[in-house]
Amino acid sequence: MTTTSEKLLNIENLVLHFKTSGGSVQAVDGVDFELGTNRAVVILGESGCGKTSLSKALLRLLPRNVDKYSGKVFLQNQDVMLLNDEEYRQNVRWVGISLVPQAAMNALNPVLKVGDQVAEPAMIHLGLSKAEAYGLVYKMFQHVGVPADFVARYPFELSGGMRQRVALAMALVTSPSLIVLDEPTSALDLLTQANIMNVLKRIKHELGTSFILITHDIATSSELADEVAIMYAGQIVENGDAKDFFPAPLHPYSQMLMASVPRLRSDSDPMFITGQPPSLMNPPAGCRFAARCPFRFEKCSQEPPVFQKGNRKVKCWLYQ
């Protein structure tokens, strides 16, 4: 429903495969989705389905053993995949898209004051002096709820929740229009998680930032989601508005995944999905979910295309 002009991000057929001694790992295998300005999409999927790899592909943070990296990534209508590494570093990473990596709160530099760490990207990528950068640091600390005097502290002097807020402040300090968050709350306590989700909501509201929230925590993800994309074995199998998705997921995998979530406020009996996701080394031909799908039929031995159902997308033959 977003018109082209307010479309912030458009990903087409993004592919990232890794070379290993056993063969090529197809961690991201033809991912498409788009995101509007000031919107949040959550990417949900089980461990190993390729979520972190997708964030790496998006930010071009590639390991050495890349086997294949291709596709189109339009950021504000510019295909950033066409930029060379230097142009990408200068124009896209940090200033366009920031990443809060998985376990970021444990990746802060232990021997640097957190204020200096947050100031650094503003100095490097915005060309600010240290004093100017610190002006932004204080502003960001306020947005994420870190007391101003914490700038002089070292990471070990902060709780996990506070360190996670610092990591978030660091991603924000360059005013990117999009922030990619990889499992931002999964290592945190319940009340801290709820606090961080509040902070993200407030930033979205106050700064107009867009988010890609990558997680396997379905319940918590609904705190921020405008849109949902379900990832399975390297591919997006369903994508649509959160208000449509949560009450009635379409793809059989989405349905079973949602049914596996224990709920506090209902007595529905959670179920589980038998079997395991396929290996990404040699994914089966046809629908990758077929081996675990109770609805599979003859057609499913061919790879399903993405079908449009209303304003939702689903990669399953049931919706032909």
Add this chain to the structure above:
Amino acid sequence: MNADMITELRKGNNMTVEIKESRETLLSIRDLHVWYELRRFGFGRAGYVKAVDNVSFELAEGETVAVVGESGCGKSSLMKTILGLNIPTSGEVVFDGKNLAQLKASELRDYRFEIGYVQQDPYGALPPFMTVQQILEEPLIISGVKNKEERLERIRKAMDEVKLHPSDDFLPKFPHMLSGGQQQRIVIARAMILQPRLIVADEPVSMLDASVRVEILKLMRALQEKYHLSVIYITHDLSTVKYFSARIFVMYAGNLIEKADTRQLLDNPLHPYTTALLAATSDPDAHNADSYKEVPPGEPPSLANPPKGCRFHPRCSKIINGLCDEKEPVEFEPVPEHFVACWLYQPK
């Protein structure tokens, strides 16, 4: 049609826990304190980390309870003390009428065979250089099962119980060759193999994916019912508790602050901290994104220097000034069998 299929898949797998008639007490914890000494070098007096403070409860034969609380509140310290791995600073652990402190070394060893421990973090729980067979054989050898055939027999049975078949395929494998869910089944099989009467499960599913989590919880439930085991289930996830435990104990900063039947506690939480935990627990719902959550300010206190009076008072919106910040609350029972350590419930 899809909904029908899912209903079909759910059949025969109902998880709601019925509360059974009370039975023989298996475990009783009385005024337990577990304090770790803080060592300071140079000058200064050593203090204590009061990880478990003034905890009492009873657990019946075949009963399941959940201990719920945030990181660092003392859950693992409590469990390790029950397992006999920590020595209580004061108070008693009485198992089957025997006081742990009075057991001889050999008796303590036998005692440990009566408890199966499913520890936090399945990935760290299994020794990486041992095969599944070696992992499961070890407790049998230690407990004195001399006959190799008998050991293999019991290993196969345990693997059958946790639905790892064909067992011969798994026996020669190393942990890294197994999925997270399979590794956790091995951990459970190891906990079950000496036929314990009590299982202590410390966050048994928190590292697993949602789809596998429920499977493991159901498996543990089935074993609990089949063998009439007592289970202490430690978790920070309130949404899984009702599927597994008849009672809930809520722990905050070393204290058990609320104890009640699961249904009662979820429907009528009394302690302000419990209320906050429940409010912070999300169910997947797109409308969650429309509003902010109410969360108590601040963070749990340091256990080396907990706040005076009620340990929750610096964060509590219902604080009674002059009382809560001065006097540690005692346990009240405003509803029969529903205990809460909070001054709000002091009878007038």
